[in-house]
Amino acid sequence: MQINILQGFDGAKKAEGLAVIIDVFRAFSFACYAANNGAKRIYPIDKLTLVDQLYKEIPNAIRCGERHEKKVPHFEFGNSPTHIEKEDFTGKTILHSTSSGTQGIYLSTNASEKITGSFVNADAVIQYIKTKEPTTVSLVCMGYEGTSEADEDTFFAEYIKAKLEGTEPDFEEMVEKLRVGSGKRLLDPIKQSYSPKRDFDLCLSLNRFPFILKAKKDSKGYYLEKIEI
């Protein structure tokens, strides 16, 4: 198995084989919480105009996501797992658009298959890859706004690679590095209304969910299928 670690929008375009589109803070942690809370369907969406179009077409749709970390003003929710932690999404369709993560789903056009990746479902991702035994795995770290690298996504890729290669990564050490590094933006007092501190813990809640989210397509675009592992 060839395991490649790729970065940002450019990396997503180069992804081949089974691609894990990684966004720890916060898109694909958010998506796992939404799926766990009963969402009927989750659409990861690149363009805000597509969100607005689908909102008109789909009954019981909820618009979620961010630009520059902040909730899009007319959306119901931003990109914060904390803000949806206790929401019951049973029967609801989530329209989710973010600066990095959901863009990666659309940009990875050369991948034969794509799943999302974040620490909340790390073991499920690893088990899924092991079961599929692909020739190539592309670990795509979406980073900050898709243009600069973010440690949380690179750490996740290194975590997955190490486990697949039979070594044991030090997750607690990663958490402590993130607390004083790229994760600091979630701990900033100025950002608490849209990036609450609790997001840091919820996004780093290792193996909380025993499922993967696999990107599939229907007539409206990509959606994330929840597959229990």
Ligand SMILES: O=C(O)[C@H](CS(=O)(=O)O)OP(=O)(O)O
């Ligand atoms: O929700 C977020 O804070 C991030 C902002 S950015 O893309 O890293 O600039 O969105 P996400 O797409 O989840 O990374």
